[in-house]
Amino acid sequence: IFTRQLATLIDSGLPLLRSLNVLARQERDPVLKRTTEALSDSVQGGNTFSDSLAQHPKIFNELYVSMVKAGELGGVLEVVLERLAEFQEKAQKIKGKVLSAMIYPAIVMTMAVTIMGFLLVFIVPRFEAIFKDMLGDKPLPGITIFVITISRFAQSNWAMLIGAVVALIFGIKLLGRTSGGRSLIDQFKLRLPLFGDLIRKTSISRFSRTLGTLVSSGVSILQALNITRDTAGNTVIANAISQVHDRVKEGESIVQPLETSGAFPPMVVSMIDVGEETGQLPDMLLKIADVYDGEVDNSVAALTSILEPIMIVFLAVVVGTIVIALFLPLISIITTLQQQT
Structure with a gap:
């Protein structure tokens, strides 16, 4: 659900950081809420989204991180998130x-x-x-x-x-x-x-x-x-x-x-x-x-x-x-x- 919602928000024209903040505010699961907030803080601190995801290996595996990294490099993050x-x-x-x-x-x-x-x-x-x-x-x-x-x-x-x-x-x-x-x-x-x-x-x-x-x-x-x-x-x-x-x-x-x-x-x-x-x-x-x-x-x-x-x-x-x-x-x-x- 997180991936689908994030892809939809980015595809709608929202920047990544704002999309993460929106998801963090509406998330009810405490673990995913804390993780989304941590991702937002990491991206705001200057890290790439893939590097931020890599800090949470129990939630985002290597497949997830590698695909996001490829999407960032190719400038097609929303497409990759849809595929994910x-x-x-x-x-x-x-x-x-x-x-x-x-x-x-x-x-x-x-x-x-x-x-x-x-x-x-x-x-x-x-x-x-x-x-x-x-x-x-x-x-x-x-x-x-x-x-x-x-x-x-x-x-x-x-x-x-x-x-x-x-x-x-x-x-x-x-x-x-x-x-x-x-x-x-x-x-x-x-x-x-x-x-x-x-x-x-x-x-x-x-x-x-x-x-x-x-x-x-x-x-x-x-x-x-x-x-x-x-x-x-x-x-x-x-x-x-x-x-x-x-x-x-x-x-x-x-x-x-x-x-x-x-x-x-x-x-x-x-x-x-x-x-x-x-x-x-x-x-x-x-x-x-x-x-x-x-x-x-x-x-x-x-x-x-x-x-x-x-x-x-x-x-x-x-x-x-x-x-x-x-x-x-x-x-x-x-x-x-x-x-x-």
Whole structure:
């Protein structure tokens, strides 16, 4: 919102300093308000806008600062800000769609584990006591014995189970902080059934839009590749971009190292090849990003339609198995009571 509003104000003819003051006065978020006021003070003190932005790296990343700097040098700051605003809006839209696709199965799995835990720890033991009182030493169905065994294990080892889950979560987080661990996790993500393809398409969309937006704003190809690598969000894609950067630095075309890396589909490589040959690389990169944004939309829709019945069936099987295991012995109890009467 900040970027879009600033671009609109500057495009309307307001000077940068006055535009920042207007935004600072109307901003309600205290953090962004203080940041905007600090930017205004810095610009008023004689610093360039890009240098002022660089003083707040937690809010404005290298991509943002580099594009603004290129816009300042080219005298087209309002155009660059418009591109930045569009870039941020589309990136946020794609991120939201991917998250929504992943949140649904996570919620269903959490519900399944919670319900299963409640049944095993609180309900099954009560039924076990009823079976013991009413059936004595009579053998129970195999499925009932299986559920009761799991229930006993869960009751006696609940602390260990919770500790194992917590340890696993922290272990993955610690692993992700190392370069090798991060690479392993990202490779695993790309190989995930159903989700791997979606993650790859999202990464390619981000790569194309970031590089296209930077180059079209006047940032040099080498600097643009560096920034794109640092904001790739996946080490597999980042390593491929790093190889491309090194080869381009040696004077090669961008196409050959992209193809050699194996991280990009042939269609993407071919479109970039055409864009480079025709001198329209930025436009072609943005076109690729638009194509893959559409692919992400389709993948999210397909994923949701596939996962919904799978999750419902999974939840039904888990709960249904426990319920059947508990009610099978009840049939024997009812039969015994009927015979006694």
